[in-house]
Amino acid sequence: MLIGYARTSTQEQKAGLNGQIEELKALGCDEIFTEQVSSVDQREKLDEAIRFARKGDVLVVTKLDRLARSVPHLCRIIEALEAKGVGIRIVAMGIDSTTATGKLMLNVVGAIAQFEREMMLERQQIGIAAARDAKKFKGRVPTARRQSERVMQLLATGMPKAQVMKELKISRASLYRIVQEQTATVSWRSA
Structure with missing residues (x-):
């Protein structure tokens, strides 16, 4: 049996996911597992596809980067599949x-x-360092801290x-960081 696996990194990449699914169907995959998660996140559907596979089956992906994020990760996937005869x-x-x-x-x-x-x-780090030197690098926006007020309201x-x-x-x-910061701000203002 041919088992397909399709993945995109974000929910916005619907066309890419649909393209992979169509290609896997055209290749004759009997079962197709899909998910939209980053390569570094836990990929439950990939794990499910590996569990689903039986001896003699073949796991099919359109591209390598849809499957593994590194050589060690690829090796673990291959070992898991080979142990099952897949x-x-x-x-x-x-x-x-x-x-x-x-x-x-x-x-x-x-x-x-x-x-x-x-x-x-490495190129990304060089670019960030150059932007810092030029005083243009702001860093990632702290998303949780922007919700500090809402956190405190809900807790209240x-x-x-x-x-x-x-x-x-x-x-x-x-x-906990938000609570600690907000509590310290309130204590400081009271003093």
Whole structure:
């Protein structure tokens, strides 16, 4: 059985996801798992696809970057699939791990992809440093802190902290940081 996996990083990339799904259908995938999450986030549908696969099946992806974020991650996926007797096919590269050449190519391509990602991150850091030097770099906008007032309002109503975090989509650390900062501001003003 051919099992397809399609992924895009954001919800806004509907066309990209639909394109992958259509390609996987055209290739004859009997089951297709899809998700829209960043490559660094937990990918539940990928895990589900791997659990679903049985001996003799082949997991099919359109491109390598839809599947793995690094060589170690790619190796873990391949190991999990091989342990189950499942192959992997990367359409854009013509790689099929059910062959010896395909396995070799998969490892080489994974190493190149990781190298390119590390080079991109290095170029990004150089760009950030240049922007800082030119006093043009502002950094990421702290999204949770912009909600400080709303956090304190909800807590003042008696809403449990877990519910506040869920409603405002902020982490536990952000919530406690906001409470600590707001409490210190109130204490300082009182003095």
